[in-house]
Amino acid sequence: MIDELVTPEVGTPTRRRKVPWGFVVAGVAIAAAIGYLVIANTSATADYYMTISQLRTCHACDSRAVRVAGIVEQGSVVRDDQTQVIRFSITEGTDVLPITYAGVVPDIFRPGITVVVEGQLGTRGVFQARTLLAKCPSKFQNATPAPAQP
Amino acid sequence: MRFSDLGAIALLLALVFAVYGIVASVLGARLGHAGLVQSGRRSVLLVSLFLVTAAVALIASFVRHDFGVAYVAEHSSLSMPWYYTTAAFYGGQEGSLLYWALMLSLFAALAVGLSRRAPADLMPYVVATLLAIEGFFLVLLVFVASPFTRSRLVPADGSGLNPLLMDTGMLVHPPMLLMGYMSFSLPFAFAMAAMLTGRLDAAWLRSIRRWMLASWTIQTLGLLLGAWWAYHVLGWGGYWGWDPVENCALLPWLVATAYLHSAMVQERRGALKVWNLGLVIAAFALSIFGTFEVRSGLINSVHSFAYSAIGPWFFAFLAVILVVAVGLFVYRLPRLRPEQEFESVVSREGSFLLNNLVLVGIAFATFWGTIFPLISATFGHQTMTVDAPFYDRVNGPLFALLILLMGIGPLLAWRRASWAGVWRNCRWPALAAAVVAIVLPLLGMRAWWAVIGFAVCTFAAGTIVYEVWRGVRVRHGHGEAYPVALGHLVGRHRQRYGGYLVHLGLAALAVGVIGSQFFQLERDANLTHGQHIAIGPYAITYVATSDVARGDVETVTAHLRISDGGRTVEDIYPGRSIYANFENQPTSDISITTHGLRDLYVFLADWNGADQVTLRVFLNPLVPLIWLGGLVMLLGGIICWWPERRRVVASPLLESRVARMEVAV
Structure with missing residues (x-):
């Protein structure tokens, strides 16, 4: 790339303000690369982050991964130690979403905490979570903001 | 009198003297009244004295288990060991704000104490800016989020500190990061002073550079400790998750790194003044954004801090900073003309400019990803988030480009480098990189991005080693033993070789990141007695x-x-x-x-x-290199920062030979 840059002749006295073409070309190339990387990867990797009711009414959500936040419902947690599958429900307001998840459960997972699950809504309204994140309270206070409503 | 009362009074007095100090400094400078200026400087010392008193009062409340203080009751319990009880001081929101303010006052006092070397007419405005920032935190501490608020019911025991925080890594990493955030106030204060006085010549640059180096080093340490803590405590096998909290700590670091390079261009060539001033302002604004983002609930993070009333205050503060700083900046634009034009991209300053673009690009991408939930909720129809894959795909290639530039840049001469000279200096490192790029796939490595990454890191590390070797060889040729030659080389050109050390550390760190990113193995298993799980050769x-x-x-x-x-x-x-x-x-x-x-x-x-x-078992290849590289970067930062003694030239001929060699590359 740099070979093709126009460089002025050495030794010629510069009277007028030169346009530094080399810098313009290299700068624009880098800026364009950054812009392309950001835009292309935003659309390729962004996940919906929605409430349970939004998920229920979402039409485009069958084919893509979404993230849903909610509070783990009391008494809903069922563990299967053999297969390491865990079933539970999360709630937000009056909405309830049943979830299945296979894998290691975070330390602080228990009924009553806020979790964020990522995955897909499967058949019969059960959400298949690929990842399970528990909100880690750096201060032990029971006040977690909900996902922003659009 | 209870300690909490003492603390509350100390905070109030600190606020009073901060306001007084601002008024005295500005009036003293405007009216040319040396006594008032001096009085403003002394009020900085008083403010820090009162903040130290407040901090001691809070620690004393913790140590004496005064659960009548709501903050103490919420963050400690009778059974906690003394070191966690003491550290609980900054474990919650109010305490961490006090810690921020305390550190700022100590650094401000240090800046005043060291100001004999700084330009005298800037100092009143430096003091005023620092006290204004301090004043903001003191207003919060006195009126909005006081750590000394007493509750009417005194519980018998406190609720204790969150166990996740009870870890030695936790004792040190949040205070280090908060100190890092805080430290960007100092370069900003010098920049504001330069803009307010209109003295935008070379004098302010030196002061800002040294403070920025200090901030950079502190922030590097904070980031490393944070990564170390995440790796050793959280149990997910990684050290960096591109969580908003981590991103916010990285942002000012990236901008500071860009500044440390572009400031050299200004020093040598009198160019990029506008850009540099912009970077200083951006670094400070991002550090306030970081302090505020993590505790405002603005963006959802896996770390959910207390959702509190101080969010709007921080937002207003950030807005004021941006309006004032950018307004002044625009006002002073006519005085920020470059003294010299750039000549060629193939030059030291050219490579610095490109590296700045890449660093700011990484910062932009990281910022974009962090606030994308807000952007998509505001302008789209749906809140959307991006996580690790986004950052890996965007920042991965950009870091590779950065490390490539890092290899080439130091080999280029100022103004204009000849291609022949460049090739002479980088043919061996380039050969080594080519060997890596060919041998690794032959050994069966099929992750092409990893192969490219390893080759680029080899090249960058190779150019530095080769460069140092050439310097040592010249000195050795004049009769110095190799270790002595190396010592002298580094000692006499601290900034240059400290910088190389940082580069070398980053190359090692990058190798560690690539290794663990591409070749981590993970296994989950249920085991009963005598059963085993296999992972890699183990x-x-x-x-x-x-x-x-x-x-x-x-x-x-x-x-x-x-x-x-x-x-x-x-x-x-x-x-x-x-x-x-x-x-x-x-x-x-x-x-x-x-x-x-x-x-x-x-x-x-x-x-x-x-x-x-x-x-859950992970096999993480090359991760030790991350910590080793990080330590080397820190060491390099300290060497760069270490004050130079007045130079005693032992052999003028030798020094000039070495200097000429450096110009000739």
């Missing part, structure tokens, strides 16, 4: 489980045996600790053993009596 066998209760902590420990091809390597004991006040939140004692350049990371996920354990 087998991990379950031996037994023990359960010990001591005080208010119950510890479950699994005994496992690592073997390599039938030969026992080591016994490991990953476990869980359950704290009395937090039964539902066991913390992990992760076993991390380093075998050569590989970490075997074993996490006890669950247990069932003494018969069965559930393990």
Whole structure:
């Protein structure tokens, strides 16, 4: 790339303000690369982050991964130690979403905490979570903001 | 009088003197009244004295278990060991604000104490800016979020500190990061002073550079400690998750790194003044954004801090900073004309300019990803988030480009470099990189991005080693032994060789990141007695489980045996600790053993009596290089920053030879 840059002749006295073409070309190339990387990867990797009711009414959500936040419902947690599958429900307001998840459960997972699950809504309204994140309270206070409503 | 009353009074007095100091400094400078200026400087010392008093009062309240203070009751308990009780001082929101303000006042006092070397007419405005920032935090501490608020009901015992925070890494990493955020106030104060006085010549640059280097080093340490803590405590096998909290700490670091390079262009060539001033302002604004983002609930993070009333205050403060700083900046634009034009991209300044673009690009991408939930909720129809894959795909290639530039840049001469000279200096490193790029795939490595990354890191590290070798050889040719030559070379040109050391550390760190990113192995298993799990060349066998209760902590420990091809390597004991006040939140004692350049990371996920354990095991290649590289970067930062003694030239001829060699490259 740099070979093709126009460089002025050495030794010629510069009277007028030169346009530094080399810098313009290299700068624009880098800026364009950054812009392309950001835009292309935003659309390729962004996940919906929605409430349970939004998920229920979402039409485009069958084919893509979404993230849903909610509070783990009391008494809903069922563990299967053999297969390491865990079933539970999360709630937000009056909405309830049943979830299945296979894998290691975070330390602080228990009924009553806020979790964020990522995955897909499967058949019969059960959400298949690929990842399970528990909100880690750096201060032990029971006040977690909900996902922003659009 | 109770300690909490003493603390509350000290905070109020600190606020009063901060306001007085601003008025005295500005009036003194405007009216040319030396006494007032001096009085403003002294008020900085008073403010720090009062803040130290407040901090001591809060620590005393903790140590004396004064649960009448709401903050103490919420963050400590009778059974906590003294060091955690003391550290609980900055474990919550109010305390961390006090800590921020305390550190700022100490740094401000230091700046005033060291100001004999700084330009005298800037100092009143530096003092005023620092006290204005301090004043903001003091207003919060006095009126909005006081750590000394007393509750009417005094509980018998406190609720204790969150067990996740009870870890030595936690004792040091948040204060380090907060100190890093805070430290960007100093370069900003010098920049504001330069803009306010209109003295935008070279004098302010030196002061800002040194403080920025200090900030950079502190922030580097904070980031490293944060990564270390995440790796050793959280149990997910990684050290960096591109979480908003981490991103916010990285942003000012990236901008500061860009500044440290572009400031050299200004020093040498009198160009990029506008850009540099912009970077200083951006670094400070991002550090305030970081302080505020993590505790405002603005963006959802896995770390959910208390959702509190101070969010709008920080937002208003940030807005004021931006309006004032950018307004002044625009007003002073006519005085920021470059003294010289750039000549060629193929030059030292050209490479610095490109590296700045890449660094700011990485910062932009990271910022964009962090606030994308807000952007998409505001302008789209749906809140959307991006996580690790976005950052890996965007920042990965950009970091590779950055490291490539890092290899080439130091080889280029100022103004204009000849291609022949460049080639002469980088043919051996380029050859080494080519060998890596050919040999790794032949050995079966098929992850092409990793191959490119390793080759680029080899090239960058190679150019530095080759460059240092050439310098040492010249000195050796004049009769110095090799180690002596190396010592003199680094000692006489601290900034240059300190910078090389930082580059070398970054190359090592990058190799570690690539290794663990592309070649991490992960296995989950349920084991009963005698069963084993295989990972890479290792087998991990379950031996037994023990359960010990001591005080208010119950510890479950699994005994496992690592073997390599039938030969026992080591016994490991990953476990869980359950704290009395937090039964539902066991913390992990992760076993991390380093075998050569590989970490075997074993996490006890669950247990069932003494018969069965559930393990999550990672094999993390090259991770030790991350910590080693980080330490080297820190060392380089300190060498760059270390004040130079007045130079005693032992051999003028030799010094000029070395200097000429450096110009000639």
